[in-house]
Every structure is written in structure tokens, then in C-alpha cells.
Amino acid sequence: MITRFVICLSILAFLATAEASENIKLSIGSWSFEDIHAKNLQFEINLTAQGLALNAQADSVDLVAPIGKVTKLKLHCNELIILSESFSCASGKLSFFQAELGQQKISFKVEGEPEKDKYQIKIKGLKLASANVSATAYLNRQYWRLLTNTPKLKITELIKASSPYLQEQQRLMLENWEAEGTIKLSADIAGRSDIVKTATVQLAATSLNITDEDSRYVTEDVAILIDLDAKSNKQKWQWKTNVSVGKGQAYGEPVFIDFDATPVNFQAKGSWQQNTGSLVISNAKLNQKNVVKVTANFKGSTEKVEQLNITMAKTKVTKLYENWLQPFVLGTAIDSLELAGDLSLQYHQQSKNYRLSLALDDMFVDDTLNRFAVDGINGTLGWTNYNYPMTTDLQWNKATMYAIPIGQTRLKAKSISSSLSLTQAWDIPIFDGKLKINKLDLQRPGEEGSKWTFDGRLTPISMEKVSNALGWPLLHGKLSGVIPNVKYSNKNIKVDGALTVNLFEGTTVINNLQLDQPFGALPLLYADVDLKEMNLSTLSKTFDFGEITGKLEGKIQGLRLANWRPVQLDAYFATPENDKSRHKISQQAINNLSKVGGGVGGVLQRSFLRFFKDFSYKRLGLSCKLYNEVCEMAGVGEAENGYYIVKGGGLPPRINVVGYTRRVDWPDLIDRLKAVSESSGPVVIE
């Protein structure tokens, strides 16, 4: 277009010199040249000491899109020199008004060799986004080059100015974003005809404040420097870029980056095939200072991944978790961890198949809510959806889950087709026993419908250690069991089979064990417990309850613990009906049973019965139906206005203990039991 305009000027200049006059004026009401239409066009050429002076003006000129209509056009050139093969205008001025560009007053300098179709144009003072922009253009037949070095341009005004030239979709997208800040652009772009061949662009944005409509992507006071070198050949672009963000803060849901503390640098090179959209990124390096260093290669397009390789070198896991992992796991059991140690990662993806390998080096994981901790984790973890396996070999030195100590262990497994299974039995030391897992199957973790199952065996664990750790009264015996199947799905763990505890010479069997949201807001535990053949003598000694002889059986049905405390149960404990063992109960035990039943202790000591050390009984027992913090109590039989806790029988002296309170507050009952178990030793009766 400029070329055409200059040609016109040349013709007019020629006309002026041909007439050998000092002043030529030309007025044209309406003039059209190809796609250019002008109204009230006026030319005036004067002969001056420096050469020719040209003044041209038009009321309006219609130019091709995207410039369109230009009004009040004025062109002035003071030093127009026209030689046989060249012309130049050392100091020109152009002013016009255009809807989007507003009122413009541009200084320019033009040199041209029309025969060779070679021109050089320099402009100054193009008003763009409230700033004066300078640019230099070189034209050589169909080859061109444009150089510009803008001052800081306001983004708001730049968007306003560029909006007419954007596509509808891009414009709509921009309307939903708020953007403030400045951009400084330095560009050297060259091409042929309408094709850009090379571009060297440096873009420096400062005080960048961008936010989308929902405020999901936000930058605050960000400073970013982008260097881009690109060249094209047959629609294939080869490019190289370097992006540095060294100031401000950004949030891209759910990741927050503080660039002041952790500046980010990204380098990459690659190619882009314009007609097919195929994209290759090679040697991409992302470095977030003090946090993470990642290298990556990519092949594919913006729509699909053909090949992707990501490598994260050994990285301190503390910052990595805070910056890049924690935000994605908020609201889960692993959202408040303290971590230490190193982690490295390798990820390979080919189309939809991937392999992920994590190497853990002396890692330490501690849940700040004290639910679990693992110390000294080393090894590799492999996960893949390929149908050929990746190995996992992971070990830790020690761990805890709530109050349960877990010892050193090593997990050897393989992953194949989005599942993980053991390659050898996994022994997990718990207290002084072991949970021996023979089979483990883990599927689609982290996804909808993820589940794991395992079966194993619990080798004997001393109840002394369990009761110590859980703050229970000291229990003796062993806990063991065969666990045919444990299933985890939908935050629920179900244990098939029975866990057996050998307690007080009898057997306690735990059935239907279920854990709901074990690491959730309210962990729930459900179980049914059967107690058989327990020796009352051992039991009463253990709890310092006062001696009772005989057997005890019981059932706890529908036990429900919320937050590891019983909130619902239906329990009874009694001597079996056909128990043939010796049934004796001591004074102290009678006293204590009375206390548990809500009575006053020491009644015996105040009566003649104090002369008897112990008494015979036929049956004893208590039941409690706990619901709503109230224990509905009963005994081994109905008595007048009450129930028998101890029913006398056998050889005299006999004694009955009758309970009258049927509804007891559960906390009261617990307090009474505690008081009894914590009371001083047996009362010695003189």
C-alpha cells in the first residue's frame, strides 16, 4: 500500500517538474486507485532550496481492512528529493484520524528506489496505547523487514486498540479477563510477501495484573520477560524461547506461586507445523528456584500427546509438596503433611500409555493431625497402564498409624495395566507381631471406583503392648487371626473373616470389622465381638477387681466407635448357663460390682456378712445396650424392681447383688469402671 502511495507521489512529482513551475496545485473531488478511494484530494508541490516540498490532504480515504476509513488526512514532506532512480523524504509528517488509532501525528522518513522496488521507511510518533511508537521498515521487492522498539505500552489500551483486529472468539475471551500492566516490545520481524519468515521478539511485561471472570487464574504485580526466536520454512516454524518470571505472585487454580521467593525460568526449543498443528518441544527446562527443576520433551499437538517425557531430578520434597502437591489434595487425608527427604521422578507417555517412576530417598512423612507417620522411606515406586510391568521396591524404617507402631518393612510389587500386586509376601511388623500380607491388589488409585484388597495373617501380638499403646487397662493375651480378605473402596475398609484374641485364657473373636473413613473427619469402626470361655479369676486379677472364680462369656453386637470411642453397642457378659466351674465371688468384687451398678460400696463391711471372705453364686452377669450416651442395663435375671447382677447359689453363704438403675449415663458408667479399676487394692477384712 505504501508502495502504491509512493508511486502516486512520484507521478505527481514528475508532473510538477515537467511543468517547470515553482508551485503546482492539484484538486481531485474523488479519486480511486485499486482498493483505495479518496475524497477531496489536494496536492501542492513547491520548489524549495532543499528540494521539493509536498503537501497533500484528503477529507477521507478508504483503505483496505483492517485500517478502513481514515479522515482528515494530511501529508507533508519538506525535503522531497527525486533523482532518476531514487527518491527520498528526509522529514515527513503524516496526520490523520482513524476510529481505533485515534488522531495520529506521525513523523516519517522515506527512501526509495522504485525501479528496484526497494524502500526504507522510518516512522516516529505512532500513537499506540498512549505511547509513541517508532518503527523501521525495509522493503525489497517481496521481501520485507520490520524493526520496532516500543516504550512501555499500557495493556488496557493495547487491548482496546487491537480488539478490532481480533477474531470474535478471541475478543469474547478477552472480555472475560481483566488485564492491567505494561508491555515493552522489541521486535525484528522479516518476511516475504504476506509470510513471516523470521521473528526475534523480546517482550517485557511489568506490573502485570490479570484475572479471569471467576478469579481462577490471577497474577498480581508480575514481571515477565519473554525472548522468542522463530523462523519458518514451508509452514514449519523452528522456535526457541526463554521465559523468566521474577516478580509478583500468581494463582492458577489450585497452584499458587510467589515469584519473589521462587522465581521461575522456562527454556525450550521446538517446531510447529502451521498446516497440521503438529508441535514438538525439545529440551524444555523449567526451573522454579528453591522448589523444582524439570526437563521435558513433547511431541504431538495442542489436542493430543504423541510422546511426552518428563524428568524431575532429585528434589527436596518439602517445597515440592507445599507448592505442587498439597494444592491438589486439599480435603483428603494427605493434605496436611510435613515432609522431608528427596524425590525424583520420571514420566514417559506414548499416546495414552504411560509409565511413572518415583525414586524416594530418605523420605519422612508426618501427618500434622497425628494420624500417621512414616520414617526413612527409600526405594522406587512404579506405576503404569502399559500391559508390561514396572517394579516397585520400597522400604521404610518405621511408621505409626494412630497409636499403632509399625516396624521396618520392604514392599516388593509390580504394576501393570493400572494395578499393583505383590511379587512377594509383605511382612509388616505391628507391635511384636506381624501382619503378613500374601496378596495385595490395588486398582486405579485416586480415581473414581478405586479399590484395594488384600488377604493375610496376623501373627500373635501381645495384648500388653496393644493395651499400653492404646491407653487401655493392661491386658494379657495374644491377638492373632487369619484375614481372608480386606477390601477398601469408597473410603470404607471391610475385613472379611475373623480376628482372634486370646484373652484371659478364653477366646475373643472380632467379626464384621469395618472402618469408615479411617482418616476422615469422623473415623467410624464397626464390629461384632464374641467372647468365650474367659477365666474370671484371671480377668478379675488383671483389673484388680476383687477375685471372682468361674467362666465368663459375652457378646458385643453392633459395636460402633466414632472417633475411636464407643457410641453404640449391645453387650452382655455373663457366666455361661451350664458352667461347671467353681463360682466364688470375693467381698471386694461384690463391693466393686455394686459400685459399677450404681450402689454404695462397703455395705458388706457394715453387716455380719463381713465375716465371710467370699460367697457362692449361681450366675453373674451384666448387659448394656448403649445408645444416645445412655446404657440400658440388665443382669442375669429379673429381680423385684430390678435385675440380678449376681445371683446367689450353691453352698452358703450366698449373696445376691441386685441392680435397680436401668438407665445409666455412659460417661458415668465409664467413670465408675475407672474408679473401680483405679481404686486401691483389695479391702482386707479383719
Added chain:
Amino acid sequence: MKQLKWLTSSVMGLMLVSCVTINIYFPAAAAEEAADRIIEDVWGPETQAKDPAKQESTTSDQQSLLINTTKGDLAISVLNWLVSPTQAAASPNININSPAINALQAKMKARHASLKAYYDSGAIGLTENGFVTIRDAKAIPLKSRNTVKGLVADENKDRSALYAEIARANGHPEWQSDIQSTFARRWASKASSGWWYQSGGSWKQKQK
């Protein structure tokens, strides 16, 4: 034979009654009181005093229940009448005094100290189904975004556990959704002025 028939019909009748009583006698008023007690404790004394609208809604609830009963099958009404003395005697109550509920309540109360500023600024609001959500992310400094997201996630986990546990602890796990909607109404009703709550699908601000 006659006896067997009588027994069968009695059992069926009892089953019907138990079914009907559960559905009809969700103790709406007691649930509201229970919810209010928890809310007042969690939010502290600054929450608004009971609003007059609450009384009205409770009465209208009762009325609609009565209407439903009278409109229902005659046999059911008769059976209701037959069992009503025990029902009336055991005046419907919602127990919220369990260690599990207390623990959740205490956690929510402690968290409220951190959440309050975000209720005040309108960054978070109360949803129509008894939870909280981020309403205006722009009102939260970038640095605190994930902290607030975490607080909101934790609060919702606790609320969800609370509604379920109140229903379970009262022996009616099936009440969970009723408890939840009772709470939803009460949270909104007791919200401090300036706080935002969802109503009919849109956000509304509690008037001063």
C-alpha cells in the same frame, strides 16, 4: 388359625405403624433446636437471635404433618392413634450430646475463628444444602486462596460427618438429609448480617 391371622395382621400393622411414624415424626422442632444449639456454639454469641420467621415455619411444618396424617389411610390414622401415647410420651427429641458430635462441634468452633473473616468479607457463603463454599475468590488474597480452600473442605467434611452422626446417634440414619436441610435453614437464619447465603439458587446477603 384365628390367632395366627390376628398375629399376622398385628405384626403387619406394627410394621406399618413403625414405617409411618418414622416418616411423619421427624422431630422438626427438636432438630431445629438441636441445630441452633450447635450453631450458637460454633459461631459464638455474635450470631443473630432467633428470628420470628422460625416459629412460623415450625408451626406450619406441624400443620402440614397433621394434614398429611388426616389425609392418609384411615387404618394408619387409627394405628397412629393407638400408638400415640407411647410416641407422645417419648416426646421426640434429638440428642446431640455424644463424644463424636462434641468433637466435630469443637473442631468446627475452632475453625470458625479462621473462617469468620471470610464470611464477613463475602469470600465464602452458606450453601442451600448446609455447606460452605467459596463465593467470591477475588476477596481472598492469592496467598491465602489454598488455605481458605482447605478450611472450606475441612469444614464441609466435618459438617457432612456431623449431619450423618446426629442421625446415626439418634438411631435414624435415614434422617440424615432431614437433619442436613434443617441445619441448612438454621445456618442461613442465624448468619450474621453481611454474610452471604444461597436461597433459591442465588446468593443473598443477610441484611443489617
